[in-house]
Amino acid sequence: MAKNGVFSRLRRLEKSEDTDEFSACIDSHEVHVLAVDDSLVDRKVIERLLKITACKVTAVDSGRSALQFLGLDEEETSVGFHGLKVDLIITDYCMPGMTGYELLKKIKGSSTFREIPVVIMSSENVLARIDRCLEEGAEDFIVKPVKLSDVKRLKNYMFGEGRVQRQERGFNKRKLQETCDVSPSPSPPSSPSPDDTLSSPSSPSSSLPFSPRSSRQSIPP
Amino acid sequence: MEVDQLQRSFLEYSRLLFHEGFLDGQFSQLQLLQDESNPDFVLEVVSLFFEDSERLLNDLTIALDQQNVDFKKLDAHVHQFKGSSSSIGAQRVKNVCIAFRNLCDEQNAEGCLRCLQQVKQEYLLVKTKLEALLRLEQQIVAAGGAIPMLNEFC
Numbered sequence: 589m590a591k592n593g594v595f596s597r598l599r600r601l602e603k604s605e606d607t608d609e610f611s612a613c614i615d616s617h618e619v620h621v622l623a624v625d626d627s628l629v630d631r632k633v634i635e636r637l638l639k640i641t642a643c644k645v646t647a648v649d650s651g652r653s654a655l656q657f658l659g660l661d662e663e664e665t666s667v668g669f670h671g672l673k674v675d676l677i678i679t680d681y682c683m684p685g686m687t688g689y690e691l692l693k694k695i696k697g698s699s700t701f702r703e704i705p706v707v708i709m710s711s712e713n714v715l716a717r718i719d720r721c722l723e724e725g726a727e728d729f730i731v732k733p734v735k736l737s738d739v740k741r742l743k744n745y746m747f748g749e750g751r752v753q754r755q756e757r758g759f760n761k762r763k764l765q766e767t768c769d770v771s772p773s774p775s776p777p778s779s780p781s782p783d784d785t786l787s788s789p790s791s792p793s794s795s796l797p798f799s800p801r802s803s804r805q806s807i808p809p
Numbered sequence: 810m811e812v813d814q815l816q817r818s819f820l821e822y823s824r825l826l827f828h829e830g831f832l833d834g835q836f837s838q839l840q841l842l843q844d845e846s847n848p849d850f851v852l853e854v855v856s857l858f859f860e861d862s863e864r865l866l867n868d869l870t871i872a873l874d875q876q877n878v879d880f881k882k883l884d885a886h887v888h889q890f891k892g893s894s895s896s897i898g899a900q901r902v903k904n905v906c907i908a909f910r911n912l913c914d915e916q917n918a919e920g921c922l923r924c925l926q927q928v929k930q931e932y933l934l935v936k937t938k939l940e941a942l943l944r945l946e947q948q949i950v951a952a953g954g955a956i957p958m959l960n961e962f963c
Contacts, residue, residue, distance in 0.1 A: 629857050629893040636842045636850060682888065711892050733835045733896045736842070 619743075620644040620672050624654045624679035624691065625709070630732070634678065634709075637739040644672065651686030651694075654679070660698055674704055676745060678730075681710035681717065689721060696725040705745045709734060812954035819945045820957050826942065827959065831935050836898030840958055848950070855939055858897045862932055865890045869925055873918070883921065884913035890928070899939075901931045 621643045623634045631647045638645045648654050655661040658674065677695065679688040686694075688708050696702045705727035710717065718729045727745050730738045826832045843850040865886055872883045891906035905928045912920040946956055 627861075627889065627892055627896070629854060629861055629896050632854050632857055633839070633842075633896055636847065636854075640842055640844075684885075711888075711895060732892065733838070733898075735835070735838050 618642060618644045619675045620646070621676045621678060622654060622657060622674045623647040624649075624651060624677065624683070624688065626650060626680065626683045630680065630709075630734075634734060634739075637734060637736060638678075640736070641739050641743055643676075643743075646672070646674075651679070651683060651688070651691035654691055655686075655694060658695075658701055660694060660701060674701075676705050676707065676742065678707045678709060678742070680732075681708050681712070681721070689717075689724065692721060692724050692726055707742060707745075810948070810952070812949065812952045815945065815949045815952060816954055816957050819942070819949060820959065822942055822945060823959050826938055830900050831938055833898045833900040835896065837959065839897060840956070843956075851946070852943055854897060855943065858893055858899070859936060861893050862890065862902075862936075865893075866925075866929055866932065869928075873922055873925055878916075878918050878921070880913045880916050880921075884910055887913060899932075899935045902928060902935055905931050 619642070621638050623631065623638065623645055625631045625634060625647070626649050628649075631649065635645045635647045646657060648657060652661065654677070677691075679691055681688040688710075692706050692708065695704060695706055702725070706725065707728045707730060708721045708726050709730045709732050711732040713731045721729055728742065823832075839851050839854055868886045869883065869890075872879060872886060887906050887909045891903055891910065894900075894902040894906060905924060909921065909924040909928060912924055949956055
């Protein structure tokens with residue numbers, strides 16, 4: 589699909605020269621996001637927002653389900669390996685049972701999963717809440733309703749430095765460069781990120797007007 | 810009907826709904842997520858919203874019908890309704906929910922009852938309008954046209 593083609597080219601532009609062969613090899617690995625939200629409407633929206641940003645999505649309706657999926661649930665006797673590595677967790681804050689904050693603590697408290705970036709979403713723009721989440725290790729805090737620009741900003745955590753570092757622990761980068769059958773393509777000097785809404789993590793995101801990717805006609809007012 | 814005409818009607822109607830505050834920028838965000846691979850996305854989300862809302866309104870009615878109103882539970886339902894209406898851009902419904910939550914905080918049962926009526930009204934209004942808008946959309950697509958978008962409301 590054209591959309592995905594454009595996206596992977598953009599992704600390559602974002603990476604620095606020496607990780608280019610690396611990125612070419614993992615090009616087929618789509619980022620997998622675990623989305624947690626008790627609202628059916630919000631789950632549908634976040635799922636679509638993530639898919640349109642070329643992510644694989646698993647959407648669950650509670651913190652408990654999220655932990656079960658990861659295999660962190662104490663009651664789970666079997667090794668909770670569901671086959672797909674999780675690259676990012678995005679969770680609602682206010683949920684019945686386990687809150688997003690409690691889920692965050694459980695993930696950051698796990699030696700296996702603490703490296704996974706966790707992003708919190710909340711309809712309430714409360715500074716104390718934001719601070720608490722960031723202090724507990726959340727990567728970012730998004731004020732609902734979630735917009736496309738918010739999700740595009742997130743992809744920096746998934747495709748940026750952080751992800752490459754995490755991958756390096758699993759792959760031996762040097763080994764990969766040797767064994768990878770890649771024809772070196774001249775990579776352009778690091779260009780500005782196509783993402784035009786980089787904002788500091790603790791500030792509520794604001795979306796800027798941008799041209800839609802669909803085949804819609806934009807008719808000026 | 811010609812595609813041009815349909816598209817013009819669609820734009821006019823959209824503009825009206827935005828100007829009257831029934832819809833806000835979040836609705837435009839949803840439209841941006843619709844494309845050839847997901848041509849019914851907006852319809853699907855809106856349908857989920859309708860189902861969800863009807864359930865919530867029912868829960869709210871029951872909660873307020875109790876001898877001793879559990880305001881915490883009431884607030885939890887309103888919070889959910891506020892969330893879903895905000896996520897689809899149903900601005901007026903969302904605003905009534907905000908007022909509703911304040912009344913829950915105050916434990917004002919009478920005020921809450923009035924607010925419930927108001928939120929039901931706003932919900933029915935936006936439901937009718939969204940259904941009309943989406944019907945227009947379907948007509949445009951059936952006539953082979955592309956769905957126009959109001960960039961000013963993104």
